[in-house]
Amino acid sequence: xxxxxxxxxNSIFYAAVLFLIAAGLSLxxxxxxxxxxxxxxxxxxxxxxSAWAVGTAFGLGASGSGNLVLAGQLLLLxxxxxxVAAVGAVxxxxxxxxxxxxxxxxxLLITFGMLMILEDAMKFLFGGTPLSAGSxxxxxxxxxxxxxxxxxxxxxxxGVGIMAAIGLWWFIYRTRFGIILRATSQDRRMAxxxxxxxxxxxxxxxxxxxxMAGLGGAVVVPAQAAVLGMGVDALILAFVVIVIxxxxxxxxxxxxxxxxxxxxxxxxQFFAEIELAVLYLIAAAVLLVRxxxxxxxx
Amino acid sequence: xxxxRTGPSVPVVLAVAVPVIVAFAVxxxxxxxxxTELLIYGLTFAIxxxxxxxxxxxxGLLSFGHSAYFGMGAYTVAFIVRDLHVQSMELCILAGVxxxxxxxxxxxxxxxxxxxxxFGILTLALSQVLWSLAFKFFWVTGGTDGIRVARTGITxxxxxxxxxxxxxxxxxxYAYYYYVLALFAISAxxxxxxxxxxxxxxxxxxxxxxxxxxxxxIRVRRYRWIAFVISGCFTGLAGxxxxxxxxxxxxxxxxxxxxxxxxxxTVLGGFxxxxxxxxxxxxxxxxxxxxxxSSQYWQMVLGCVLVVLVMVLPTGIVGTLARxxxxxxxx
Numbered sequence: 001x002x003x004x005x006x007x008x009x010n011s012i013f014y015a016a017v018l019f020l021i022a023a024g025l026s027l028x029x030x031x032x033x034x035x036x037x038x039x040x041x042x043x044x045x046x047x048x049x050s051a052w053a054v055g056t057a058f059g060l061g062a063s064g065s066g067n068l069v070l071a072g073q074l075l076l077l078x079x080x081x082x083x084v085a086a087v088g089a090v091x092x093x094x095x096x097x098x099x100x101x102x103x104x105x106x107x108l109l110i111t112f113g114m115l116m117i118l119e120d121a122m123k124f125l126f127g128g129t130p131l132s133a134g135s136x137x138x139x140x141x142x143x144x145x146x147x148x149x150x151x152x153x154x155x156x157x158x159g160v161g162i163m164a165a166i167g168l169w170w171f172i173y174r175t176r177f178g179i180i181l182r183a184t185s186q187d188r189r190m191a192x193x194x195x196x197x198x199x200x201x202x203x204x205x206x207x208x209x210x211x212m213a214g215l216g217g218a219v220v221v222p223a224q225a226a227v228l229g230m231g232v233d234a235l236i237l238a239f240v241v242i243v244i245x246x247x248x249x250x251x252x253x254x255x256x257x258x259x260x261x262x263x264x265x266x267x268x269q270f271f272a273e274i275e276l277a278v279l280y281l282i283a284a285a286v287l288l289v290r291x292x293x294x295x296x297x298x
Numbered sequence: 299x300x301x302x303r304t305g306p307s308v309p310v311v312l313a314v315a316v317p318v319i320v321a322f323a324v325x326x327x328x329x330x331x332x333x334t335e336l337l338i339y340g341l342t343f344a345i346x347x348x349x350x351x352x353x354x355x356x357x358g359l360l361s362f363g364h365s366a367y368f369g370m371g372a373y374t375v376a377f378i379v380r381d382l383h384v385q386s387m388e389l390c391i392l393a394g395v396x397x398x399x400x401x402x403x404x405x406x407x408x409x410x411x412x413x414x415x416x417f418g419i420l421t422l423a424l425s426q427v428l429w430s431l432a433f434k435f436f437w438v439t440g441g442t443d444g445i446r447v448a449r450t451g452i453t454x455x456x457x458x459x460x461x462x463x464x465x466x467x468x469x470x471x472y473a474y475y476y477y478v479l480a481l482f483a484i485s486a487x488x489x490x491x492x493x494x495x496x497x498x499x500x501x502x503x504x505x506x507x508x509x510x511x512x513x514x515x516i517r518v519r520r521y522r523w524i525a526f527v528i529s530g531c532f533t534g535l536a537g538x539x540x541x542x543x544x545x546x547x548x549x550x551x552x553x554x555x556x557x558x559x560x561x562x563x564t565v566l567g568g569f570x571x572x573x574x575x576x577x578x579x580x581x582x583x584x585x586x587x588x589x590x591x592s593s594q595y596w597q598m599v600l601g602c603v604l605v606v607l608v609m610v611l612p613t614g615i616v617g618t619l620a621r622x623x624x625x626x627x628x629x
Contacts, residue, residue, distance in 0.1 A: 035415055037558070098609060104415065105360045109565060110608045112558045116601030124595060232555060236426055243419060276430030283423045288408055291416055 002146030007265050009145075013154045015261030016161025017220050021234055022241035022253040023168060024212030030248030031185045031205040034096065034107050038114040040235025041122075042084050042210050046217025047226035048122050050080030051131035054222075058135070073136050077218045084214025085207045092206040097199070115232075123228055132225035157219045164215065165254055172250060181205060185248070240283040246293025255294060311490070319483055326475055331468060335543070336587060338475050340580035341482045342540045347563045347575035348489050349532025354561070355569040356493055357525045358505030359410075362418045363425030364560045366405065367530040369552035370398045371537025373432065376445035376547045385453045385460075387477070391538050398534025399527060401428075406526030410519055413508070422554055429552035444548030449474075452542045478539055485532060486576065492528065493572065501525050533560070559586075562604055568614025577615050 025039045036042075053076045058069060091114065099107050140156070142149040172178040184191040184201045192198045216234075217226070241260050245252025260279060267275030286293060322341075326334045346368055353359045371394040378384045378393050405424045409417055432439045439445065449470050453460045454477055461470045492498050503511040504518050512518050541547050550556060559582070566585075567578020585603065589596035611618050 033415075035418070095605065095609075102612065105354075106608050106612060108360065108362075108415075108418070109561065110605055112562070113601045113604035113608065115555075116597045116604065118601075120595040120598035120601070124598075232553075236422075236554060239419060240423065243423065247415075273434045274431070276434065277427045280423045280427040280430065284408065284420060284427070287416060287420050287423070288411065291412060 002148045005145050006148055006150055007269065009150060009154065009158070011261040011265040012158050012161075012258075013223075013261075014264060015257040016158050017216050018237060018241050018260055019161050019254055019257035020164055020212050020216030020219070022238040022245075022257055023164070023250060024209035024216075025238050026242045026245070026248055026250065026253045027168075027212065028206055028209035029242070031181055032096075032202055033104070034111070034206075035104075036209070037108065037111040037235065038118060039111075039209070039213055040231035040233070040238060041115050041118045042088065042213035042231070043217040043234050043238075044226060044228075044231030045087065045118060045122060046080035046084045046214030047221040047230065048080070048126045048131055048217070049083045049214070050077045050218040051133045051221045051226050052126060053077075053079045054133040054136065055131065070136065070139050073133065077133070077136075077222070078215065080218035080221070081211050081214035084217070085211035088210030089203055089207040092203050093199075096206070097202070119228065119231070126226075128228060130225035130227045131221075133222045134225070136222035151223070153222055157223065160215070160219050164212070165250075168212075168250060177204075237279070240279050242293070243283040244286050244293060246295040249293065249295040252293050252295035315486075319479070322479055323476070326472055331471055334475050335471050336583060337580070338471070338478050338543055339540070339587075340583040341478050342536050342543065343560075343563060343579035343583055344536075344576040345482055345485045345539070346533045346536035346560055347567070347579040348485060349529045349536070350560050351564050351569055351575040352489065352493065352501070352525055352529045352532070354564060355571075355574070356498060356505060357501045357522060359413060359522065359526075360418050360561070361409075361421040361526075361529070362554065362557050362561065363405070363409075363421030363423075364530075364533050365552050365554060365556040366421075366425035366428045367398050367402055367533040368537035368540070368556070368560070369425075369428060369432070369547075369549075370401050371395065371534035372541045372547040372551055373439065373445070374398070375538050375541045376447050379447050379451060380445055385451055386456055387452055387454050387542070388456060390452075390541075391481075391535065394538035395531050395535050398537070399531050402527045402530025402534070403523075406523050406530065410522040410526055422557070425552065425557060426554060429549055429554070432549040432552050439549070442549060444546050446546050447541050449542050449545060474543065478543075481535070481539065485535065489532070490572065497521070497524070562600070565612075566603075566607060566614055568617035570613060571616045571620070574614050574616040581615060 021039065021043050024042075025036060028034055028036050028039070054073050057076055058073055095110055095114065096107060099110060137151055137153045140152045142151045143155070144150075172181060180191070180196055180201055181204075183194075184196065184198055184205075188198055191201075237260060241256035242249075242253055243256075244259055245254070245256030259282075263279060263282065264275060267278060271278070322337075325337065329337075346364070349367075350361065350364050353361050374394040374397040375390045378390065384390060384393070405421070408424065409420045412420055433441060435441075436443075449461050450466065454473060459473050461467075461473075493501075500511065500516045500521055503514070503516060504521060508518055537551070540551075563579040563582040564575045565578070566582050567576065568574030586596065586600060589599040593599060607614070613621065
């Protein structure tokens, strides 16, 4: 019973991180019709920047274990997300905007080029060794679930995931900017004709998408160290999530992340060898039966 | 009814192709062993890119999962050499292309139901199924260590040429160069015939306007499927030829960034032309080898090349040269 609770929590933890990444990917696709192959790398960049910020400000070891230090470290974590959003805000007008008139293959290719550049930029900036902010996880301790212990920090991540889902939903469906975003997504030309500054909406949407990816990296780094190549792995899982849920759909990203989270946890437990293969096959099956995903609109 | 001829006539094509093949045949006498080896890699990738371009350039479908077929060819060879002790390269080619045919027919049947970005994601997802299997079933595939395929265990031309004893490395490189060159020439000729056949013309019609192509009676999905399978088989052949040269096959060649490299090669050369992928593959191979040798940040070098290419030279090397040539001729 206790194990079941812990495995459920693990699934939700995993789903929360995946949701953050996939929601950003889905938002960018929904508004701009761009499949961003560098999105996983943005996630990795967020993880690196946060780990670096925490490590530089507070030393590599857990120098102090006071509550003040912990609070400081937690406050530094979102820095990764902000940095990635800034990178996104620079990339969209310089690299992506000149290509919107061309066939979509070119945009896909340029995001692949961005991936290669960013991967090496991270290697250059942060070195080849893994960076961790594990001191946060250590100093937060763990809580008791039945007879087992569970790290408290994982609950924080789950909380961030839930808050991000609610926040994003509110942002898209309840604010004026959300209306503009949805209008641009539905008909770019019409939105432009009605006097909206589509170029600015695109920068903002891309930056928000990047922010979500960076946030995913920032919250995961106290639990798992940032390593080279983590973005390339994450991207494919984020794809699986949005393919299952429906490209461009927020609800889809949430449900997709939960499905992938639970299947993955069950997979590791019961069918470790084909755990990843099963996920890709689910994605392929959904794409075959319902190309727009479970929640997508054509 | 005589078919209307399009494109360059046969004598013109031969007048270009024969000197190029002859030049390739003479090259190992001029350049050293290492350069010869690099050229073999280049020619192998050229076969893969040629196959890939049947989909991208001629059918208008961007596959982001061609690593699957390259890897399928490579792993088939590794399996039959290790488990069935097959030595003959011809048998390897037969088995490799056959297994790629099966997997491409299966994946293609699923993928051609969609176009554009969905097609890309579907090919990507299916290729990653193979990757995760190769990665996880380590007691069969060796996991990340891969499977070693020693060149000493390989014979060419039905056992006529083997590579045992001293100086075998040199012998292997030279013999294998001509072997791959011959297969490359056959593949290129075959692809030329395919894209200039009525079938190839139908593919281009589908690329340009799917609905109209359907109206004139082309069975769009069936044609796309056939193109997909042919494309996969060419890439599979490239994977087969690559293994003895590399001496090792690892899950990296099934992982999706390798699919990206195949796309990169094709765009580097220019996917609107027949020769583009060939030039692109050979150029990409050199570019990558020298970038890796000169900097640990080679990925960044390649990434910058790709970005500049897409922004400034979207028609690739061949397309740009053709445009410059046209300008010069007009004065």
